[in-house]
Amino acid sequence: MIIDRMQVRLTRWPLKMTRKHGVGDVADTLPGVVVSLHTKDGLTGWGEAAPWSVFSGTAEAAVAALDVYLRPLVIGRDPRRLARIMAEADRTIVGHPEAKMALDMALHDLFGQAAGVSVAELLGGVFRESIPLSVSIANPDFDADLDFARARLAEGIRLFKVKTGFSTHAEDMSRLDRLAAMLPADASLRIDYNQGLAAVDAIRTLRDVEAFRPAFIEQPVARDRRDAMAEIARALDTPILADESVFSPEEAVECVRSRFADAVSIKLMKAGSFAKGKAIAAIAQAAGMPCYGGTMYEAGIALTAGIHFAASTPAMTLGAEYYTSAFVLGTEILKEPVRLEAGASWLPTGPGLGIAVDEAALKGATMEVRG
Numbered sequence: 386m387i388i389d390r391m392q393v394r395l396t397r398w399p400l401k402m403t404r405k406h407g408v409g410d411v412a413d414t415l416p417g418v419v420v421s422l423h424t425k426d427g428l429t430g431w432g433e434a435a436p437w438s439v440f441s442g443t444a445e446a447a448v449a450a451l452d453v454y455l456r457p458l459v460i461g462r463d464p465r466r467l468a469r470i471m472a473e474a475d476r477t478i479v480g481h482p483e484a485k486m487a488l489d490m491a492l493h494d495l496f497g498q499a500a501g502v503s504v505a506e507l508l509g510g511v512f513r514e515s516i517p518l519s520v521s522i523a524n525p526d527f528d529a530d531l532d533f534a535r536a537r538l539a540e541g542i543r544l545f546k547v548k549t550g551f552s553t554h555a556e557d558m559s560r561l562d563r564l565a566a567m568l569p570a571d572a573s574l575r576i577d578y579n580q581g582l583a584a585v586d587a588i589r590t591l592r593d594v595e596a597f598r599p600a601f602i603e604q605p606v607a608r609d610r611r612d613a614m615a616e617i618a619r620a621l622d623t624p625i626l627a628d629e630s631v632f633s634p635e636e637a638v639e640c641v642r643s644r645f646a647d648a649v650s651i652k653l654m655k656a657g658s659f660a661k662g663k664a665i666a667a668i669a670q671a672a673g674m675p676c677y678g679g680t681m682y683e684a685g686i687a688l689t690a691g692i693h694f695a696a697s698t699p700a701m702t703l704g705a706e707y708y709t710s711a712f713v714l715g716t717e718i719l720k721e722p723v724r725l726e727a728g729a730s731w732l733p734t735g736p737g738l739g740i741a742v743d744e745a746a747l748k749g750a751t752m753e754v755r756g
């Protein structure tokens with residue numbers, strides 16, 4: 386089984402709703418990247434990168450990383466040598482975790498198809514078939530978001546994460562109050578500042594929002610203010626979830642040593658490979674820190690990869706947000722969309738990622754093709 390062709394597509398996904406965050410807003414569209422690896426015997430493996438410029442990188446940079454620097458590492462290679470290929474990727478180019486993750490997805494998809502097993506089985510075996518679904522409340526039109534929340538409640542979803550820090554504290558408190566008032570007793574409220582608070586008065590602000598008894602408060606201050614994160618974690622009763630402050634296993638070790646958070650959000654786009662995501666989860670689990678499945682604005686390929694990861698990783702106990710292709714993006718590129726049912730996202734059956742890409746829909750969203 387030899388890879389003889391690689392295609393890299395720069396895409397643009399339309400959005401169904403405006404989104405605001407503590408750092409960065411999204412209005413109409415977002416760029417993305419889709420990569421496909423083709424073997425001489427007719428198999429195709431799929432991967433996806435979901436960079437966001439205010440978070441880590443750009444889609445254009447991910448396309449260049451894949452096309453120029455990572456392409457030579459896979460052409461003429463056996464995808465079953467994926468551990469070696471990914472180690473070479475780290476030596477070849479610094480950073481660009483989204484591009485590397487897209488490559489790793491496609492390699493695992495090919496490996497699983499060839500072996501007749503799922504990616505979750507390749508990653509250690511299936512621990513759970515479904516992952517409780519957490520949806521984010523991030524629309525500046527809060528009345529529309531309340532309607533969105535009601536619809537999700539009717540579908541059985543019980544995990545709701547409110548994006549805060551993009552407006553005034555008074556507005557945040559009002560939004561939290563209105564949402565909390567409509568949530569049933571069995572629902573879990575979470576709060577995500579996306580780095581939106583200044584460290585100088587973060588504790589005073591967060592003591593107010595503790596009144597809503599959230600399950601966790603995510604990334605209240607800037608990524609590099611881990612000292613402030615540690616002070617906040619010590620001062621509050623509410624668990625602090627690290628997102629932007631933990632990209633890598635090395636940063637997960639730092640989180641454990643300094644205890645600047647009580648839990649960790651694992652995003653494959655931050656980690657840069659399944660193996661590094663697994664390492665972060667193992668470090669967190671050894672320290673007694675539960676993990677949450679975060680995402681960027683991902684289409685169905687990356688969401689499915691996340692489901693395989695969470696399904697095979699016991700530490701992922703806080704739920705996951707594997708829903709954006711259904712509720713946020715305006716384009717569906719899978720023939721069978723990610724299964725969302727009974728308040729959860731479900732592991733697909735079939736070898737590899739277990740997906741079939743709708744290439745006509747993908748073509749419609751493609752801005753540029755290389756390879």
